[in-house]
Amino acid sequence: MGALVGVVLLAGLCTGQASQWSDRVGGGPGRPRPGGARHHRGVVGVVVVDDEALVRSCLRAVLDASEAVEVLACATGVDAAGVVAASRPDVVLLDVRMPVVDGLAVLPQLVALPRPPAVAMLTSFDADEHVEEALALGATGFLLKDTPPEQLVASVVALAAGAVVLSPGAAGALLGRRDAGSAGARAQVAALTAREREVLALLGQGLSNAEVGRRLGMRSSTAKDHVSAVLGKLGVSSRVQAALVARQAGLDDGWLPGG
16 A cells, blocks of 8 residues: 555555545646645645644644645644635644644534535544544544654545545444444445445445546536435435445445345
8 A cells, every 4th residue: 555554545545546646736746836725736735733833843844845735724723713714725634632622623613614625633542532423523534643754645645535544543443333333334225226326335435426427427416416315315414424334334345235
């Protein structure tokens, strides 16, 4: 997995795909990096939210050293929502545990923005007890603060490309519950149409609407409609939750209703 060894991509996005994204958005070696946020095609814009100034400075230094990523701003939990709304980043790295206003309180505010960024929670503990709650609230990643620089950059690029990125401990905590929830998940999947199950299986791989459309020979807008229908039938609010249902049901292992 190259730069992503030690980081679990629930999306199935490999380092090669992340590199292609980096090149596509202008992060290739030797290419100039424009300043600014989403308005400038070329880099993945990031906002770092942490209560400790030292952590913010270290993360900024690591990420800004990459041609593929630019830290647009840093914030604490108190001012995070306003800073993110003004900066319009592609990705937010959000500390789970902060005094006054913690990450789980900030997360719903970020998800509710008109153009919400991908949000990865930051933690010092690999098996953090808040993993499931954060993903249910709309986070698309859970990363350790001491993730090696190369892995951190690759994870941010993958998040911007639509991947779900989890530390090994976070992934283990979630997928370890697979057997316990498999019966309920399979009942949910059995209620979907054959096409919706195909869409859900691809969501389980972390594919974007455009990628789902290409795989199934349909327009991106049609794929988006199918994704919305799948989320509605499953009673979930995010693609991450749908991906977890797919995995609990065993779609990634080829399970199908009646099989």
